[in-house]
Amino acid sequence: MKTIVTLFAILLITFHCSRFQFGSNQTKDETAGAVITFFQGNITISSQGKESKAKIGDVVRPGDRIVTKLGRVDLQTYRGEIIRIKDNSDILFRDIAGENRPNTDIHMIAGNLLVKSVKLKSGQNLSVTSPTMVAGVRGTVFSFELDQGSVPKVKVYEGAVSVAFKTSPKLVEINEGLSAENYNRLVKTLEENEVVLEPGERLEVNPNLNELVYLINAKVPAKALTNEQISGLIDIDSGLSKSQTVITPQEKAEAETLVSITSETIHKQIESKKENSTEKTEVGTIEQEHEAKRMEALNQIAKEAEKTGLDNEEEIHNHYSILETIHKTNGDVLSGAVVAQLGDIFIVHSTKGVYQLSVDDIEYVEYKNFKVKTRAKK
Structure with missing residues (x-):
């Protein structure tokens, strides 16, 4: 039934x-x-x-x-x-x-x-x-x-x-x-x-x-x-x-790039988009404030990476769970990990140190198979 x-x-x-x-x-x-x-x-x-x-x-x-x-x-x-x-x-x-x-x-x-x-x-x-x-x-x-x-x-x-x-x-x-x-x-x-x-x-x-x-x-x-x-x-x-x-170092770093600009600027921009509003748009201010805040965040991320003192492939791989080669447009090659990237700026922790590179500085990045043999910082 x-x-x-x-x-x-x-x-x-x-x-x-x-x-x-x-x-x-x-x-x-x-x-x-x-x-x-x-x-x-x-x-x-x-x-x-x-x-x-x-x-x-x-x-x-x-x-x-x-x-x-x-x-x-x-x-x-x-x-x-x-x-x-x-x-x-x-x-x-x-x-x-x-x-x-x-x-x-x-x-x-x-x-x-x-x-x-x-x-x-x-x-x-x-x-x-x-x-x-x-x-x-x-x-x-x-x-x-x-x-x-x-x-x-x-x-x-x-x-x-x-x-x-x-x-x-x-x-x-x-x-x-x-x-x-x-x-x-x-x-x-x-x-x-x-x-x-x-x-x-x-x-x-x-x-x-x-x-x-x-x-x-x-x-x-x-x-x-x-x-x-x-x-x-x-x-x-x-x-x-x-x-x-x-929470990986890269995830932590990305969270730190979630930067805010002043509430006053946000409020003015929303007000400017009201119907019949005569308020002036704040686009230039938004761009300037956000760029300043994200550069501040990226600088802090770079400082935190430097504090780790990691200077060989094995240590970098163990810390970031990845090892990459960063091929620069000038022909230099860095071995390490991309810690964070926002806009045109990359934070790279390499065996040669921690660098802030613009997208124009980088030709390409590739994953590198990790080998136990390490390379000391030059």
Whole structure:
């Protein structure tokens, strides 16, 4: 006899709205926005059905979408969050905080984000979502990566990030596809699915449960979820967990390049983009402030590299987990590792010392197979 098990999606969107409140305040707020402070490569912004190429000083509003190809872009919100969208990313800004709008909600279709939050007040929220998950943060630095067809990767550098599955608010009717035992296991797993990641921790996701949540979200509204799809996902004893991970020197350095410019400059630029505004744009100021801050960050990264005192291939390889050869345009070759790169500047830690090189100084960089035999600094 055909049995019907009615599965309530345990973690309703309304639950997450009360937790993270993403997109919950649709109050008209012309200060709600994020300013492009830096970019490289081919960046496209879609806004109100129109596409344009990104420029320094552009203001991204709630509902806008950014697609990066071979490039990256840094944005700073009115509230002060710094968001770096890396290569091959597709990002929808469902909400952006403003003076009277408390939430920033970033939806990742695919790609890789690096986010530095400000310390949020009560009632304010910053969340990053994927089709299956929501990550809520308060004053932190973290990365969120999603390849299409895979599970999200979340890694925390500073602070804490709360991650949970995001499921459809509709009821799920499953005909004989899930036994009572598996139904109870699934309910328990979803009820206990939240994890809080702290510095040096990364998210571990059960791919079967991730796929099930995706099917629920994508197919339940269209009544297209089949018994075969459900019954094929039987490994549901675990959902989300966390594990220890190493924050590499390169990751630490990149986080330090998430530099902010003065809130006054950001506010003026957003104000200048209001309808009928007579405010003067701040593009030149944005470029100058960001260049000064990123050079300050790169100088500090170089100083920290020099403090390690590493001067041979083995030590450099062990520290950075990579060994590269940097071929300069003048014919010189450096053996070491690229520690950081932002804009046209590379920080290179080589056996000859630590250098700041411009892109014009470098012909190409190649990975080098590490050999135990070391070369002393010249």
